[in-house]
Amino acid sequence: MTPPETSTAPPRVAVRRRLAHRVPVRVRHYWKLLAACVVFPVVCAVAFGTVRVTPLVTSSSGNSADQVTQNIVGTTDLFDATVAHRITVTFRDEDYQRLLDDFWEDDEKSFLEADLTVDDTRIASVGIRLKGNSTLGGLTRNGEARQRGFGRPPGAGQGPQPRGNSPGGGFPEGGLPDGVPPGGAGPGGAGPGGFGRASLKAEEPENLPWLIRFDEFVEGRRYQGHREIAVRVSGMGGGTTVLNEAVSLHVLAAAGETAQRYAYSSFTVNDRPTTARLVVEHPDEGFADTLGGDGVLYKSLASGQFTDQGDDPTSYADDFKQITMQGSQDLQPVINLTRWVNTSSDADFAAHLDDHVDVQALARYLAVQNLLLNFDDMAGPGRNYYLWYDLGTRRFTVVGWDYNLTLTGDAAQGPHDTVRMGGRLPQGGGIPLDAMQLPEGMQLPEGMPRPDGDAVDERDRPGGFGGNKLKERFLATAAFKMVYENAYRDLYRKIYADGTALNAVESITKVLSTVTGHDEQKTTADVEQLKTLVRQRAAHLATDSVITGG
Structure with a gap:
């Protein structure tokens, strides 16, 4: 009978193996990468410590860096402005709260993963994030404004706010800054004018400004050639329907000027009430191709x-x-x-x-x-x-x-x-x-x-x-x-x-x-x-x- 094989490794090798197993698996698997991460900054510091690094153009090619691998055709041209469209968005509340945390605490507009349906075409795993700068200044969460909010003092909450001359709202207590004329009341100034704004609540995501990105979680995907679309809200004085923006985009196109396409759509988020929103083409790679x-x-x-x-x-x-x-x-x-x-x-x-x-x-x-x-x-x-x-x-x-x-x-x-x-x-x-x-x-x-x-x-x-x-x-x-x-x-x-x-x-x-x-x-x-x-x-x-x- 053949005796069982025994290890012939020298004792010091066996000891080394036992010691190695005390190191976590991930560290053992990626030790070369970790070592490189440590060494590379040192090399850069020595070699380039006094040299300014600038980006290099390595090619004069006209190709975009993004490769389109999937273009969803859908059933209806999203930017056919002559018809009413339908958009529904579904996401997990915990993801939404994380998005709000990032914005509230770090001023970061992070994406959350959501499922989207556009005119009966379902698109899984799109990215959506808040969009805007001053537009989001009036956003509140649980009745509290962000410390960096625009148009409300910190902690203004949902108490009564003086409103401007527009349907969109106005400045906080104290009114317009001294020396700024009120809008909409000047000579001939009848429009929705004024430096007002829409009141936005985190508890009402159906009313918030959104950027929808189709390839955030699925690389190379487009919808009707679009990588991104914007769901708009009224600006400071634009009214609640954003009709002024739609009319402006319409007349620009009619005059032969460059303008993004637009359409109105119903907009439903989870089980929240449905609202009517203006959807606008976002200037991305697809828009650039039209220039x-x-x-x-x-x-x-x-x-x-x-x-x-x-x-x-x-x-x-x-x-x-x-x-x-x-x-x-x-x-x-x-x-x-x-x-x-x-x-x-x-x-x-x-x-x-x-x-x-x-x-x-x-x-x-x-x-x-x-x-x-x-x-x-x-x-x-x-x-x-x-x-x-x-x-x-x-x-x-x-x-x-x-x-x-x-x-x-x-x-x-x-x-x-x-x-x-x-x-x-x-x-x-x-x-x-x-x-x-x-x-x-x-x-x-x-x-x-x-x-x-x-x-x-x-x-x-x-x-x-x-x-x-x-x-x-x-x-x-x-x-x-x-x-x-x-x-x-x-x-x-x-x-x-x-x-x-x-x-x-x-x-x-x-x-x-x-x-x-x-x-x-x-x-x-x-x-x-x-x-x-x-x-x-x-x-x-x-x-x-x-x-x-x-």
């Missing part, structure tokens, strides 16, 4: 300054986010533009702006913002715009986004007046910053400069929040005055003179009235206010010298 040619899309951030911050790309991380072609392109074109706009002489700016920016397109963008009374454009507190860099022409085009503050304020604003919170101010003038005081306890969202002089920097301009050097220099340069006025005159005719805006209110309202969950009383009030503003705006501009050519 024509090969190019890079950059998003301006609310914290952006559009100032010269040197050569280091990391210094511009709070200014712009690259949306497309990551890995093959970088931020350098935006850096070059920003530096040139801020450092060029007046003569150089007038002579060579068209080498850097599509001047005709910029004139039309700025004319539209004025025509639609948009307080929060590229120079507003939210810095709501994108930059499209055409790799063929090597020029930028400004792309508008976020129109929930349009068609509010003073209908009598002129083509050369500057849109300001709550009304118009003469271009180049306005309320001194030191004349404006915030109500006690009022908090501004991160990235928005204070109007009372605290932490003021170049972003602050006389007359209110925000500012953008490109916009300001363009409008102040005599060489571009005719270009701007020609664009303004043409767009006035396409938006107001031929009745497009007024007809848009009518047609959109008819669709909204068929959406499950719409509030008939609020819709009627918003419609009448908006019609009045549109009529007054059209009538006032019809006599302006820019329109008449006088």
